[in-house]
Amino acid sequence: MPELRNVIVFAIGAARYAVELRWVREVVTLGFVTAVPTAPPALGGVCNLHGTILPVLDVGVLLDQGAGPPPRQGDGALVIEAEGVLCGLRVDQVDHVASLFETGGSVVDAAGRPLTLLEPERLLKRALELVGSAQESVAT
Amino acid sequence: MNDSDLDFDPEELAMLRQLFRTEAHDALEAVTARVLATGSQRPNAETLTEMMRVTHTLKGAAGTVGLDAVVDLAHRLESAFAALGRDGSQWTAATADLIVEVTDGLRGYLDQLALDPAYAEPHASRLREQIGRIAAVPVRDSANDLRTRDSLADLGRSPSELSVPASGPEIRRDSLTDMSPADSLSMPTVTELGESESVVEMLSGDITAPEPKSYLRVEPERVDALMSSAGELLFDRTRIERRVQLLRTLARDLARTRQNLRDAIGHDQRGGRDRAGLSEAESELASQAALLSQTTAALLDEIEALRRTIGELQRGLVRIRMESARNLMTHAARTLRALRRATGVRVELRTLGEETEFDKAVAEQLVDPITQLLRNAVAHAIETPEERAARGKPPTATITMRARQDGNLLVLEISDDGRGVDTAALRARLVATGRWSHARAQIATDADVLEALGSGVSVRGDADELAGRGIGLDLVRQTVARLGGEVKVSSLPGRGTTFSLRLPLSTSLAQAMLFKVGGQVYAIPAVHVSETTIVEPGASTVSLRQAQMPVLRLEALLGGAVNSERKPGVVVSFAGKTMVCTVDKIVGPREIIIKPLGPLLAPLTLYAAATISGSGKVQLILDPAQLVRRVYPEAIGEFADSTSAPMVLAGRALVVDDSRAIREAMTSMLGREGWIVDVAEDGARALQMTRQLRYDLVVTDLEMPELGGFDLIARLRKDERFKTTPIVIITSRANPEHRRRARDLGVRALVAKPITRRKLLEALAAR
Numbered sequence: 001m002p003e004l005r006n007v008i009v010f011a012i013g014a015a016r017y018a019v020e021l022r023w024v025r026e027v028v029t030l031g032f033v034t035a036v037p038t039a040p041p042a043l044g045g046v047c048n049l050h051g052t053i054l055p056v057l058d059v060g061v062l063l064d065q066g067a068g069p070p071p072r073q074g075d076g077a078l079v080i081e082a083e084g085v086l087c088g089l090r091v092d093q094v095d096h097v098a099s100l101f102e103t104g105g106s107v108v109d110a111a112g113r114p115l116t117l118l119e120p121e122r123l124l125k126r127a128l129e130l131v132g133s134a135q136e137s138v139a140t
Numbered sequence: 141m142n143d144s145d146l147d148f149d150p151e152e153l154a155m156l157r158q159l160f161r162t163e164a165h166d167a168l169e170a171v172t173a174r175v176l177a178t179g180s181q182r183p184n185a186e187t188l189t190e191m192m193r194v195t196h197t198l199k200g201a202a203g204t205v206g207l208d209a210v211v212d213l214a215h216r217l218e219s220a221f222a223a224l225g226r227d228g229s230q231w232t233a234a235t236a237d238l239i240v241e242v243t244d245g246l247r248g249y250l251d252q253l254a255l256d257p258a259y260a261e262p263h264a265s266r267l268r269e270q271i272g273r274i275a276a277v278p279v280r281d282s283a284n285d286l287r288t289r290d291s292l293a294d295l296g297r298s299p300s301e302l303s304v305p306a307s308g309p310e311i312r313r314d315s316l317t318d319m320s321p322a323d324s325l326s327m328p329t330v331t332e333l334g335e336s337e338s339v340v341e342m343l344s345g346d347i348t349a350p351e352p353k354s355y356l357r358v359e360p361e362r363v364d365a366l367m368s369s370a371g372e373l374l375f376d377r378t379r380i381e382r383r384v385q386l387l388r389t390l391a392r393d394l395a396r397t398r399q400n401l402r403d404a405i406g407h408d409q410r411g412g413r414d415r416a417g418l419s420e421a422e423s424e425l426a427s428q429a430a431l432l433s434q435t436t437a438a439l440l441d442e443i444e445a446l447r448r449t450i451g452e453l454q455r456g457l458v459r460i461r462m463e464s465a466r467n468l469m470t471h472a473a474r475t476l477r478a479l480r481r482a483t484g485v486r487v488e489l490r491t492l493g494e495e496t497e498f499d500k501a502v503a504e505q506l507v508d509p510i511t512q513l514l515r516n517a518v519a520h521a522i523e524t525p526e527e528r529a530a531r532g533k534p535p536t537a538t539i540t541m542r543a544r545q546d547g548n549l550l551v552l553e554i555s556d557d558g559r560g561v562d563t564a565a566l567r568a569r570l571v572a573t574g575r576w577s578h579a580r581a582q583i584a585t586d587a588d589v590l591e592a593l594g595s596g597v598s599v600r601g602d603a604d605e606l607a608g609r610g611i612g613l614d615l616v617r618q619t620v621a622r623l624g625g626e627v628k629v630s631s632l633p634g635r636g637t638t639f640s641l642r643l644p645l646s647t648s649l650a651q652a653m654l655f656k657v658g659g660q661v662y663a664i665p666a667v668h669v670s671e672t673t674i675v676e677p678g679a680s681t682v683s684l685r686q687a688q689m690p691v692l693r694l695e696a697l698l699g700g701a702v703n704s705e706r707k708p709g710v711v712v713s714f715a716g717k718t719m720v721c722t723v724d725k726i727v728g729p730r731e732i733i734i735k736p737l738g739p740l741l742a743p744l745t746l747y748a749a750a751t752i753s754g755s756g757k758v759q760l761i762l763d764p765a766q767l768v769r770r771v772y773p774e775a776i777g778e779f780a781d782s783t784s785a786p787m788v789l790a791g792r793a794l795v796v797d798d799s800r801a802i803r804e805a806m807t808s809m810l811g812r813e814g815w816i817v818d819v820a821e822d823g824a825r826a827l828q829m830t831r832q833l834r835y836d837l838v839v840t841d842l843e844m845p846e847l848g849g850f851d852l853i854a855r856l857r858k859d860e861r862f863k864t865t866p867i868v869i870i871t872s873r874a875n876p877e878h879r880r881r882a883r884d885l886g887v888r889a890l891v892a893k894p895i896t897r898r899k900l901l902e903a904l905a906a907r
Contacts, residue, residue, distance in 0.1 A: 031757075038744055039744060046750065046760075048752050055741055128740065132743040
């Protein structure tokens with residue numbers, strides 16, 4: 001039985017994604033991005049978000065679909081909050097907000113094109129794994 | 141007067157003069173504040189009397205420390221104030237400005253005097269001239285005369301005793317009464333008036349000196365040093381937390397290994413001694429895994445306690461540094477005065493909530509934003525007098541500055557009664573400059589539009605000398621954001637605009653050394669940085685102060701350009717180990733605000749935290765412990781210490797004693813014997829703890845508040861779970877009666893304080 005989801009639709013490169021609105025705290029234009037040496041490619045840098053430190057993640061790396069360009073000042077980002085962790089996802093374009101039907105982990109937009117439905121909890125888990133293992137390799 | 145005429149030895153005198161200088165600065169600031177508060181109006185009699193009182197006190201103190209030149213100036217100023225009080229017509233539009241100039245000048249003079257008295261005289265003569273212009277007063281030049289007489293007292297004397305110049309206004313006896321309402325009678329200099337009986341008589345009756353509140357004067361540097369140490373505790377805590385997380389992982393791995401071993405034994409076909417040996421190893425591993433996980437759990441509780449203590453310590457320190465908003469408001473008044481002079485705009489400042497307290501460090505950061513907001517208001521918000529008249533507003537505009545505490549926030553509001561922000565024009569500009577799409581401009585509320593004010597967009601197309609409003613506001617927002625706060629703007633067209641700066645009550649500030657590597661700025665907490673030096677190309681050590689220090693190439697670690705140039709080096713120490721880190725450029729020491737990195741970045745142990753620069757960029761703070769470890773890998777022991785004997789889990793013990801020292805000592809002693817130790821400060825707390833957990837050993841003191849040792853034991857023995865639990869009493873007074881009761885309660889041993897390891901082991905071994 002397909003379920004109706006309130007999502008925000010966005011694009012990174014040629015890939016199009018959707019994420020449920022309940023995870024999205026805001027859509028921002030990134031300020032200066034500070035690179036974090038020793039961090040894995042999944043973590044493109046950190047930004048100042050209203051005085052807190054916002055890590056900016058690469059969705060492509062997290063989904064094993066290949067790395068995107070590093071985040072830069074002026075790029076768009078979705079600020080996601082899941083399990084008390086705040087992070088930014090660099091995006092190329094935010095399309096629109098829509099109510100779409102989900103079937104088996106993917107949704108189809110109004111034009112009938114399939115979109116990857118992101119699961120922020122899994123993305124964050126993956127990000128933590130990658131950051132943790134990067135640290136181990138540095139420590140040894 | 142020579143310094144040698146004074147009753148102090150040179151060191152004492154130097155200290156007293158230092159104290160005097162601080163006091164004098166406060167006194168003069170108070171005078172300035174009063175003048176500024178009244179605007180260009182003539183202050184009322186009460187205010188003038190207060191100004192005289194402050195100046196008078198200053199004069200007395202200057203005399204005590206032998207600064208005759210200051211005595212003279214203070215006397216002149218006091219006389220000028222007295223003259224203003226007597227004759228209101230002497231107050232002109234320029235008087236207030238002149239007084240502020242004089243008080244500022246006096247402060248500069250005092251500083252000059254402390255630095256090099258020889259060069260102070262030109263200041264003094266200029267000040268004398270300026271004071272002379274405040275009001276026409278009877279002038280007397282003899283400093284000796286001034287020391288014995290006193291202008292306040294003079295006022296009370298009969299006119300015949302005074303040397304009044306023919307042109308000067310007459311000083312009448314009742315002039316003091318004119319100016320001084322009852323509250324001025326509580327002034328500390330009142331006793332000096334005793335020279336004239338008639339004055340004493342006049343003053344008698346309602347002298348109600350308020351109980352003086354005692355204050356501690358501490359140099360700000362000392363508090364800053366403490367703050368910095370407390371900030372360092374935060375880093376220490378983070379380090380320990382990370383280590384405990386590692387221990388937890390280790391405990392889990394150990395448990396898994398044990399499970400694997402157990403499964404292997406289960407499938408193993410061998411029998412007899414081999415198998416028995418493996419089983420034994422397995423059960424030993426089990427108890428070790430249990431010990432590790434229990435220790436880790438206990439450690440986590442202790443870290444939580446540490447976290448609370450650090451928090452309290454920091455809050456306490458911040459409270460020490462709190463100062464009222466008065467200084468900020470005085471600054472605002474002075475700024476507005478200068479702006480008024482520069483632009484001719486007619487505007488007055490109204491202040492509210494001056495008693496609201498701010499962290500001094502935060503208040504200092506707010507000086508620039510406030511200046512900017514006032515400039516903006518004067519340059520853009522306030523209409524011409526004609527426009528104001530047309531709108532039915534008073535010709536003189538009012539800027540209101542209001543400070544208040546709102547829950548966990550400090551709010552500083554700056555409102556003007558000017559034209560307000562034209563949101564339609566701003567909307568148009570946002571679209572015209574390409575910042576907003578037409579669609580966005582259409583759906584945005586007025587509040588959204590106001591929010592965009594300051595992101596580089598100005599209402600006016602041009603930026604004039606005073607304030608390019610867009611850029612200025614941007615800086616205001618950034619400064620406030622750096623302090624962890626935000627700026628809200630509200631505006632009513634034609635009625636005015638309010639900027640509200642909302643700041644957290646306390647901020648974690650620390651001193652740090654900032655430097656650049658690979659184009660980015662990094663920081664290291666200043667307590668770990670002793671100095672900076674130069675590192676020759678390719679050098680692997682640097683000799684400094686007869687010591688060879690290893691070099692850590694930060695550019696290699698942080699991905700900067702590795703080249704063969706001489707580089708600046710930062711000398712970093714941690715846990716007794718020192719090394720030199722190469723950097724591209726040294727930025728210098730700064731006070732920074734510590735921001736936590738959050739869970740995603742926590743595994744990257746190279747970074748202790750982050751900070752946000754003045755321009756809003758994130759800067760990473762390097763953890764000196766990690767840097768040192770890279771150079772001295774053996775220095776800070778890892779947990780795998782193969783030489784120590786394997787520890788056997790003894791069980792969980794509860795130590796009850798009202799002395800913290802004893803609790804700590806017992807915890808350490810029992811810990812070394814393999815016990816996991818919990819502590820309670822009295823019997824009642826212990827009883828509470830035993831309800832939640834079962835203990836394998838209870839060690840208790842006898843005399844404690846709330847519930848004593850014997851009562852505790854008696855209650856424990858009634859509990860089924862503690863019927864046979866070994867109990868040891870530690871006491872400083874063991875008499876036969878105590879021994880009898882202990883025996884009756886089934887206490888295993890009674891140990892006399894002071895406790896030694898041997899005594900404790902004997903007690904535990906007793907049956």
